[in-house]
Amino acid sequence: MIGLPRLRVHGVSKAFPYDGGSLLTLDGVSFDVAPEEFVAIIGPSGCGKSTLLEIICGLQSADAGWIEIDGRRAESPGKQVAYMPQADLLFPWRRTLDNIILPQIVQGVPKKEAEAKARKWLPLFGLEDFERAYPGQLSGGMRQRAALLRTFLTERDIVALDEPFGALDSQTRRRLQEWLAGLHGELGRTILLVTHDVEEAILLADRVIVLSSRPARVVEEIEVALPRPRSPLASAFVELKGRILGSLDRTGTMG
């Protein structure tokens, strides 16, 4: 990689206390992400992907190792990374639109302005008829879409997404994947995507990082040097998919 990485994960280890002992979850995870790169992180369920993402966002501390953003050690949360947690964590007492504009409200954007900005995106996310609904009135997939839109309106250079398309039907997923790919191209944000879906990883990412089962280590970093837009039917795509699945098979069961 040429130049300074936007994000550097440096020997991050993390253990959780468990049953009187301790559960090693991340074991010296290191990788770099270049500016405007799209990196997918894939690994067996329970290996520590969500934990890693929280450490990157500064929401948990690492037992060893550190996170560097633009060459500086990142400490406090809330400054550089827009984070979409695995659970949508919408606020049940706020209407959908109010949930979506939450990061802007936190950043002090006037409500009218934030709303106007968010409304433009509602049709693409299929939420235009539901802006006044409470999260309890939305389906699981709609909640996820609202959470995804909320993350993007956070306006940070780095975006960390924890399985953002998990609860979606295949058409909606495809539509939002395309949107994410386009957005990445246009806005030049650096994207970290945790996913279970190998195809999704290859479809979107510049590079796929494969983690081992717990404790997570980086097993392999695979460049996806396919031209965009990518088709899952292309032979190079299929070949790459086989390679990543093989890599995952060697690390343990796929989650």
Next chain:
Amino acid sequence: MRQAAPVWVVVVALLLIWESATRFLEIPRYLLPAPSAVARALVDSLDVLIRVHSRVTLLEAGVGLVTAVALGIAVGSLLHLVPLLRRAFYPLIIISQTIPSIVLVPLLVIWFGYGMLPKLLIVVIACFFPIAVAVVDGLGSADAARLKLLRSMGASPWQEFILVKLPTALPSLFTGLRVAATYAVMAAVIGEWMGADAGLGMYIVRSAHSFRTEQVFAGIVLISLYSVLLFKIVDWARHVILPWERYVTEQQATREQKT
């Protein structure tokens, strides 16, 4: 309405049994008046009951309750925000709840006489504790994951309080308010027992002294009515202020905990 119907059947049946029992067993009126006698007493003195006695009691209960809510929210928030204060005072608040606040009535009379002030104070004391405890518990039960998410957006501690902790505390506050609402009228009535110029409690005690038992019952009917009314007002306010509550199902709550 359909769900409430069986209740009314029971109520009417009980009233009928009561009415016929007092007639056939010839129970003296000063021991147990028939419901019809109670109703007559209620109608006969309705004017003075409403304009004089109810007014006083409801004023004590209402002003006391509102004061207790304001105090309870302020003190509860303070205890939440200052851990040292919480550790010092919260256990005392919990323990003091086991003492029925009504035992303080004679003391308050000694200190503040027979005016309205001691009655107000007893209502405030009775209602304050359930509200303060509800606020401390509610603020403390804010979901850690949502707080984390908010922090990842760069929220200040004040924003955390306003955007997550307060909304989480509101349902708990209303539950405390429900309890407090049932205490309010009762506390005012008992406050009047030790002596007052007017009020339903005073009316009941005076009627009892002259063996006007049907008037005692009439007072009880009104007190129950007001308690239920206050209770309903709290529920209605909860419904209006927390419209989202009806959409949060058990299923969603557990689904969220799993992920």
